[in-house]
Amino acid sequence: MIDNSRRGKLLAVAAVAALALGAAACGSDDTGTGAAAGGGSSAAAGPVTVTLQTFGGGKNFGYKEAVDKWNAEHKDIQIKYDNLTDQFEQVYWPQMIQWLQSGAGAGDVVGIDEGGMGLAKAHPEWWADLGEFGLQNRKADFAAWKWENGVTADGKLFGLGTDVGGMSLCYRRDLFEKAGLPADRDEVSKLWPTWDDFIQVAHKFQDKIKDTKFVDGTNTLYNVVLVQEAAKNGNVSYFDKDNNLIVDKNPAVKTAYDFAQKISQEGLTAKLRNFTPEWNTGMKKSQFATLGCPSWMLGAVSGDGGAGPDFKGKWDVAAVPGGGGNWGGSWLAVPKQSKHPKEAAQVLDYLTGKDAEVSVFNYAGNMPSNIQAQQDPAVQGAKNEYFNDAPVGDIFAKSAAALQPVFLGVKHAQVKNAIESVVSAIDDGSVPYANGWKKLVDDAVKAAG
Amino acid sequence: MSLHVDAGHPTRAPMPPSRRHVRPRPGRSFMTWLDLKAAPYLLVSPYYLLFLVFGLFPLAFTLYYSFFDYDLTGTVEWTGLGNFTALLDDAAFWRAVVNTLAMFVIATVPQILLALLLANALNKRFKLQLFVRLGVLLPLVTSVVAVAVVFTQLYGRDWGVVNWVLGWFGADPIDWKAERLPSWLAIATMIDWRWTGYNAIIFLAGMQTIPKDLYEAASIDGASRRRQFWQITVPMLRPTMIFVVLNSTIGGLTLFSEPTTFYNGNVHGGTNSQFQTVSMFIFEQGFREFDYGYASAAAWLLFLLILIGSAINFLLIRRIGGNK
Numbered sequence: 001m002i003d004n005s006r007r008g009k010l011l012a013v014a015a016v017a018a019l020a021l022g023a024a025a026c027g028s029d030d031t032g033t034g035a036a037a038g039g040g041s042s043a044a045a046g047p048v049t050v051t052l053q054t055f056g057g058g059k060n061f062g063y064k065e066a067v068d069k070w071n072a073e074h075k076d077i078q079i080k081y082d083n084l085t086d087q088f089e090q091v092y093w094p095q096m097i098q099w100l101q102s103g104a105g106a107g108d109v110v111g112i113d114e115g116g117m118g119l120a121k122a123h124p125e126w127w128a129d130l131g132e133f134g135l136q137n138r139k140a141d142f143a144a145w146k147w148e149n150g151v152t153a154d155g156k157l158f159g160l161g162t163d164v165g166g167m168s169l170c171y172r173r174d175l176f177e178k179a180g181l182p183a184d185r186d187e188v189s190k191l192w193p194t195w196d197d198f199i200q201v202a203h204k205f206q207d208k209i210k211d212t213k214f215v216d217g218t219n220t221l222y223n224v225v226l227v228q229e230a231a232k233n234g235n236v237s238y239f240d241k242d243n244n245l246i247v248d249k250n251p252a253v254k255t256a257y258d259f260a261q262k263i264s265q266e267g268l269t270a271k272l273r274n275f276t277p278e279w280n281t282g283m284k285k286s287q288f289a290t291l292g293c294p295s296w297m298l299g300a301v302s303g304d305g306g307a308g309p310d311f312k313g314k315w316d317v318a319a320v321p322g323g324g325g326n327w328g329g330s331w332l333a334v335p336k337q338s339k340h341p342k343e344a345a346q347v348l349d350y351l352t353g354k355d356a357e358v359s360v361f362n363y364a365g366n367m368p369s370n371i372q373a374q375q376d377p378a379v380q381g382a383k384n385e386y387f388n389d390a391p392v393g394d395i396f397a398k399s400a401a402a403l404q405p406v407f408l409g410v411k412h413a414q415v416k417n418a419i420e421s422v423v424s425a426i427d428d429g430s431v432p433y434a435n436g437w438k439k440l441v442d443d444a445v446k447a448a449g
Numbered sequence: 450m451s452l453h454v455d456a457g458h459p460t461r462a463p464m465p466p467s468r469r470h471v472r473p474r475p476g477r478s479f480m481t482w483l484d485l486k487a488a489p490y491l492l493v494s495p496y497y498l499l500f501l502v503f504g505l506f507p508l509a510f511t512l513y514y515s516f517f518d519y520d521l522t523g524t525v526e527w528t529g530l531g532n533f534t535a536l537l538d539d540a541a542f543w544r545a546v547v548n549t550l551a552m553f554v555i556a557t558v559p560q561i562l563l564a565l566l567l568a569n570a571l572n573k574r575f576k577l578q579l580f581v582r583l584g585v586l587l588p589l590v591t592s593v594v595a596v597a598v599v600f601t602q603l604y605g606r607d608w609g610v611v612n613w614v615l616g617w618f619g620a621d622p623i624d625w626k627a628e629r630l631p632s633w634l635a636i637a638t639m640i641d642w643r644w645t646g647y648n649a650i651i652f653l654a655g656m657q658t659i660p661k662d663l664y665e666a667a668s669i670d671g672a673s674r675r676r677q678f679w680q681i682t683v684p685m686l687r688p689t690m691i692f693v694v695l696n697s698t699i700g701g702l703t704l705f706s707e708p709t710t711f712y713n714g715n716v717h718g719g720t721n722s723q724f725q726t727v728s729m730f731i732f733e734q735g736f737r738e739f740d741y742g743y744a745s746a747a748a749w750l751l752f753l754l755i756l757i758g759s760a761i762n763f764l765l766i767r768r769i770g771g772n773k
Contacts, residue, residue: 087713087714087715090714090717090737091714094736094737094739097521097522097739098521098736101521101522119522123522276713277601277713278605278606281605281607281608285607285608287607414737414738417737421717421720421721422720422721424720425720427720428626428627428720429624429627429628430629430719430720430721430723431720431721446541447738
């Protein structure tokens with residue numbers, strides 16, 4: 001009777017979760033006419049619901065205010081904003097690939113992280129052609145690399161850029177003061193022109209403050225150093241431009257790994273893996289004093305899931321050791337399976353446009369990839385109240401302008417996922433330092449195969 | 450509502466009346482056929498149809514694709530037994546097998562002993578009997594996610610209650626998610642918290658079918674309560690025991706939810722697969738790496754593992770009680 005009850009339970013949980021996600025994703029069917037499936041115009045009787053699916057921690061894509069504004073002004077097209085998870089490689093992207101491949105389940109407008117763009121470009125059949133809806137004229141709004149990453153090999157425009165990461169270093173100014181270090185952001189920037197200087201400051205800090213480590217864990221700064229080094233090594237990281245795996249050959253990967261191992265071995269990490277519940281708690285309990293901060297990380301810190309309102313004014317933003325760099329940044333695309341591609345393209349056009357991107361920047365801190373938005377005085381002169389009024393507009397606009405895009409291969413997301421597990425495993429001690437590099441290469445080869 | 454199960458008392462019902470002979474009349478023969486011959490099959494068919502669609506078909510489908518190199522975003526190529534030989538050579542797969550077996554043993558052995566003792570206690574007369582008996586089932590109706598959230602907090606490295614208590618005795622904090630044995634223990638307690646009460650109720654139902662006169666006779670012969678438990682209750686429970694153990698074997702070897710939620714929904718099972726089970730390995734290969742053929746082959750190996758595990762446990766349990 002209750003045979004296999006546990007497995008039944010598990011299947012039930014999975015089925016309910018799948019149904020819930022599916023139902024959320026299919027929200028657009030409820031109100032549409034259904035006649036517009038071919039991509040033509042829909043003489044909608046009621047309002048069309050366009051489902052926007054994103055990922056990310058804290059304030060994620062930061063579209064909350066922009067979506068509210070659109071929904072108040074457009075009675076005929078309503079946006080349903082659905083942030084599915086905070087994990088891109090582990091949860092969001094595999095699920096999205098299944099939806100795209102099976103032809104059902106994806107939203108009308110979906111977010112894609114830079115790590116997924118290689119695969120997305122290789123599958124033009126997944127995407128609606130944004131050129132059909134007149135979005136070719138947006139070309140001047142973006143830097144050449146950001147635009148070209150949204151075009152498939154056969155020339156179809158399928159995605160427009162949302163944000164760019166840029167790079168900075170967030171730090172706890174109150175703890176720096178307590179440790180007898182300068183707390184002013186310009187002076188802090190001067191403390192660490194190089195990563196070696198950074199490690200020295202870390203030791204000085206930890207000599208004074210016993211309960212707080214200097215760095216969260218290995219994984220965040222590993223990624224920061226990786227993008228900096230990639231820019232010095234032909235702008236490639238895990239794959240060369242022919243999609244061959246070069247993890248073992250690219251000096252950028254080894255340098256970044258060695259740095260991660262060093263900060264772990266010298267006891268400078270709180271041994272917390274980024275984007276886990278423990279890491280979020282770590283921010284609330286002041287377990288670490290600095291954090292590698294691309295622009296979108298500001299929202300992850302200030303959001304309720306991260307450090308939250310109690311730490312307002314205690315964080316600040318300084319220059320990152322070793323110069324600039326770019327980590328992350330996303331695109332929006334319209335899946336071919338969308339029942340309302342025309343309305344979806346309109347929404348995508350709005351969300352990547354100047355006004356919405358400025359609103360995102362003010363709300364969450366994500367640096368727009370839209371050049372007009374970058375140059376807008378509201379962005380250029382912006383100060384982030386949470387980060388002690390740091391002039392984030394100035395800091396990230398500068399790094400966005402000088403940005404060197406790194407090539408990411410078709411299987412980048414899978415390889416990145418495998419590598420980050422190893423980078424975190426040397427920190428929690430489950431993989432000995434001596435075996436770390438070999439395991440990293442082996443697991444990367446397996447994930448790419 | 451009391452938990453009386455009468456399986457042990459086959460009531461001697463009178464012989465059912467022999468089936469009447471219905472002489473088919475023209476025109477009514479179809480209805481008669483439907484009534485007598487087809488109806489029983491129609492009545493049981495929903496189960497078999499569902500089993501066909503959700504049981505047999507996936508089984509065959511999985512077997513078929515286990516012979517292919519099937520990449521969701523790429524190609525489908527015949528590889529014969531290639532997936533199986535690769536699996537037997539894959540250290541990650543064997544690591545998952547060891548994790549699964551270890552967690553199964555750590556969780557199930559104390560769970561069944563505890564359930565047995567709990568059932569024995571519940572089998573006595575006491576006040577508020579019904580509430581207490583229902584109470585042991587409460588953990589079962591809480592959601593797995595809620596259980597995982599609470600246990601993940603309890604077993605936190607820096608702020609968890611368990612490490613705090615251990616600290617009183619001078620123990621260093623344990624990183625429950627990074628070290629292999631501690632992670633198994635943590636997950637085993639999660640499983641036991643949830644399933645001990647369920648098994649206890651099944652045992653209780655089994656105990657109530659044991660005739661009271663056996664105990665009376667034993668008391669008159671001067672057997673202690675303890676002796677009665679081991680010499681009467683346990684041997685008489687053998688059929689129930691077989692059900693409980695087989696059920697736990699299947700559940701334990703397909704373990705997925707608890708270890709997955711223990712690591713924030715990540716099926717890698719820790720940074721170094723410290724507690725990745727075979728089910729999680731299958732999920733990771735199939736739905737994270739999109740290697741469907743490889744995942745299908747692993748699923749069939751898990752099936753074999755369950756068959757072997759069930760057979761061993763069945764043979765072991767048949768021997769308890771010492772007779773035969």
